[in-house]
Every structure is written in C-alpha cells, then in structure tokens.
Amino acid sequence: MTKLQLKNISKSFGDTKILHNINLNVHDGEFVVLVGPSGSGKSTILRIIAGLEQPTSGQIEIDGKNINNLPPKDRDIAMVFQNYALYPHMTIYNNLAFPLKMKNTNKETINSLVNETSELLGIRNYLLKKPRQLSGGERQRVALGRAIIRKPKFFLMDEPLSNLDAKLRTQMRAELLKIHKALSKSVIYVTHDQTEALTMGNKIIVLNKGEIQQEGSPSDVYEKPHNIFVAEFVGNPAMNLFKVIIEKKSKIFLFDKDFSFEVPENIYKKLQANNSLNKDLILGIRPENIHISEHSPAENKIEFTAHIELIEMLGNEQLIHASWNSNTKGSTFTIRHSGKCHLKQNESVKVFFDINNAHFFNSETGERISL
Ligand SMILES: Nc1ncnc2c1ncn2[C@@H]1O[C@H](COP(=O)(O)OP(=O)(O)OP(=O)(O)O)[C@@H](O)[C@H]1O
Numbered sequence: 001m002t003k004l005q006l007k008n009i010s011k012s013f014g015d016t017k018i019l020h021n022i023n024l025n026v027h028d029g030e031f032v033v034l035v036g037p038s039g040s041g042k043s044t045i046l047r048i049i050a051g052l053e054q055p056t057s058g059q060i061e062i063d064g065k066n067i068n069n070l071p072p073k074d075r076d077i078a079m080v081f082q083n084y085a086l087y088p089h090m091t092i093y094n095n096l097a098f099p100l101k102m103k104n105t106n107k108e109t110i111n112s113l114v115n116e117t118s119e120l121l122g123i124r125n126y127l128l129k130k131p132r133q134l135s136g137g138e139r140q141r142v143a144l145g146r147a148i149i150r151k152p153k154f155f156l157m158d159e160p161l162s163n164l165d166a167k168l169r170t171q172m173r174a175e176l177l178k179i180h181k182a183l184s185k186s187v188i189y190v191t192h193d194q195t196e197a198l199t200m201g202n203k204i205i206v207l208n209k210g211e212i213q214q215e216g217s218p219s220d221v222y223e224k225p226h227n228i229f230v231a232e233f234v235g236n237p238a239m240n241l242f243k244v245i246i247e248k249k250s251k252i253f254l255f256d257k258d259f260s261f262e263v264p265e266n267i268y269k270k271l272q273a274n275n276s277l278n279k280d281l282i283l284g285i286r287p288e289n290i291h292i293s294e295h296s297p298a299e300n301k302i303e304f305t306a307h308i309e310l311i312e313m314l315g316n317e318q319l320i321h322a323s324w325n326s327n328t329k330g331s332t333f334t335i336r337h338s339g340k341c342h343l344k345q346n347e348s349v350k351v352f353f354d355i356n357n358a359h360f361f362n363s364e365t366g367e368r369i370s371l
C-alpha cells in the first residue's frame with residue numbers, strides 16, 4: 001500500500017498566501033482529479049508534492065513518512081506537464097530510454113522496458129522516428145511513456161491534454177484511464193475543465209483561491225455541491241441561481257414575485273429547522289431540471305413564463321437562454337431541452353421545475369442547506 005498525504009499545507013509567495021491548509025489523501029491506485037479555475041493553486045500543489053516547491057507550512061507524507069526534505073529525484077514521483085518537451089534530436093526510442101539511462105539501467109532492461117511501454121501506449125511503430133514526425137497526440141503518448149517507464153509510485157499530471165484538439169483529447173482521456181487501470185498506480189490529475197474532471201476522476205477535489213471547496217465522487221459533487229462556488233463551477237451549462245424567500249408554507253417569493261405555492265412538508269420542515277424561513281436564500285436549479293410545460297404541471301412544480309432570448313442548437317438538444325420576463329432583462333437562466341424544438345427566439349413560453357430538484361444555499365455564507 002502506498003498512501004500520499006498532505007497535512008495542513010500552506011504556501012505563500014512573499015506576502016501573498018496562495019494555499020490555505022490543504023489536506024489531501026491519495027490512496028493506492030486512486031485517480032484523483034484536482035479541478036479549479038485558473039490561479040486557484042493546482043499547479044502549486046503538484047509542484048509541492050513533486051518537491052519542486054517547498055510548502056510554507058505543513059507536512060507531505062508517503063506511507064506516514066515525512067518527505068518534506070526529500071529531494072525530487074528521490075521521491076519516486078513522475079510529473080507530466082502540459083508542454084511535454086520531448087528531446088527533438090533524439091528518436092522516440094531514445095526519448096523513452098532517457099530516464100532509464102540517467103539511472104544507469106543496463107541495456108537489456110532498457111530495451112525490454114521501451115518495448116513494453118511503447119506497446120502499452122500504441123507507439124511501437126514510431127520508435128525510430130523523431131518527435132517532429134509525430135502528431136500532437138502521438139507526442140503526448142511519448143511524454144506519458146517517459147513518465148511511465150520509470151515505474152514510479154505516483155503520477156502527477158498537470159493539464160497534460162490541453163494542447164490537443166477536442167477529438168484527440170476525448171480519445172486520450174479514455175486511453176489515460178485504460179493505462180491507469182493497467183498500471184494501477186495513483187494519479188493526481190490537474191485540470192481547469194470541469195467536464196474532464198467529472199468524466200475522469202474516482203475522486204474530485206474542487207479548489208478555489210487556494211482552498212479545497214469539496215472532495216468527493218463526481219456524482220457527490222454534481223448532485224450535492226457544498227456551496228455556491230461548486231454549484232456554479234461544476235456542470236455545463238452552469239446551475240441557475242435565483243434569489244428566493246420562503247415566507248410561509250404556502251408562499252414563496254421568487255424573481256421578485258409572490259408565488260402561491262405549497263412548499264412540500266419535508267423541505268419546509270428542514271428550512272424551518274435550519275432557521276432559513278423568511279430569509280434571502282439562493283435556489284439552484286440545473287438547466288436539465290427546468291422543463292417546457294406541455295400540459296399543466298402537477299403538484300410540487302413551480303410554473304412561470306419565460307421569455308426566450310436565444311436558442312443554441314447542439315444537435316440532440318438545445319440550450320435555451322431565457323429571462324424571467326421580457327421586462328427584466330439581465331436575470332437570465334438556461335434551460336436544457338432535449339427532443340424536437342418548436343420554440344423561437346423572443347417567444348414567451350410556460351416552463352416549470354420541481355422544487356424537489358432544487359438546491360438551497362445560504363446567501364451570506366454560500367453554504368448548502370442540506371435538505
Ligand atoms: N513562483 C511564484 N511566485 C509568485 N506567485 C506565484 C508563483 N507561482 C505561482 N504563483 C501564484 O500562485 C497562484 C496559483 O498559481 P498556480 O500556478 O498554482 O495556479 P493554477 O491553479 O495551476 O492555474 P492555471 O489553471 O492557470 O494553471 C497564482 O496567483 C500565481 O500567480
């Protein structure tokens with residue numbers, strides 16, 4: 001068993017604190033995705049794990065042993081970067097063999113490891129070529145091969161696919177997961193792309209401004225976002241957020257309008273217990289949970305008129321950008337509609353959502369109110 005732990009890691013550059021008490025556990029064979037906006041501190045965390053940067057405080061441990069002072073070369077950790085910088089004058093074979101030569105590995109072992117690794121990555125036919133003769137995706141595989149070949153305990157990958165076009169990126173994601181399965185080594189994978197995070201990780205860690213916002217499985221993070229930041233960041237298009245006040249059981253105040261609406265007992269009770277009645281709350285509803293009314297909606301559904309501002313055709317579905325009504329431009333929201341679209345821009349349409357699919361957040365702290 002190999003376990004990596006970050007304990008209360010903080011990092012400052014000069015007076016600026018970049019990381020705040022980061023705690024993180026990576027277990028054997030886990031594929032952990034670290035996701036967050038640009039500048040949130042993702043690369044800094046990887047660089048601290050690799051030993052390229054020292055934390056200002058806190059401990060890094062492997063199997064319970066502190067490695068804060070262990071030089072990078074002794075950490076048994078391989079890092080793959082976004083710009084994979086292969087040696088242009090060397091053949092693919094020599095690019096792969098390079099890390100082993102540095103460790104004085106004998107020729108036969110090198111040969112068998114190069115063959116094994118290039119087989120795994122499907123680049124066996126390119127061994128005698130130079131990097132410039134390869135496509136972007138093939139070069140990325142060579143870069144991965146160079147990390148894999150040393151058989152390190154951990155892989156750190158910093159946006160390794162961001163230089164590839166969309167199609168190749170999707171393909172390489174799947175390949176990376178296959179390779180991860182074959183090697184069963186731990187991977188910490190950094191991306192700012194939340195779709196990539198949702199599709200790749202067993203565990204996702206959402207970072208913002210150097211603080212962990214949430215850690216959990218992709219479905220945890222999507223279905224139960226801890227706070228408004230996670231709710232808006234994870235999911236594409238983003239969750240719609242509305243100000244709401246639940247005054248009493250039969251009345252809610254939404255979009256600056258009173259709705260006579262029977263709030264379901266379970267939700268009402270929880271909000272009451274949370275001291276959240278008669279207060280500004282944020283109601284979150286995902287675009288796929290707002291529906292175009294074809295018939296009168298059943299109980300527990302909030303129905304209102306939406307003014308369609310723009311329709312984005314995505315082939316099998318449409319994203320409808322709408323506003324609460326044509327007078328209050330600015331308060332727009334998104335509806336994800338699958339199936340045929342008979343709607344038009346500037347048209348008004350009745351839509352509804354089920355309050356049981358709504359998320360509630362405290363508008364001051366941004367924290368989720370768990371129902
Ligand atoms: N050596 C440094 N000196 C000063 N500030 C730094 C240094 N390295 C990083 N920073 C700052 O730390 C913050 C976090 O940077 P980091 O590179 O970890 O972000 P990131 O999440 O990887 O962003 P991106 O998605 O853009 O790669 C940024 O505000 C950056 O400017």
Ligand SMILES: [Mg+2]
Nearest residue numbers: 042043044158
């Ligand atoms: Mg980065």
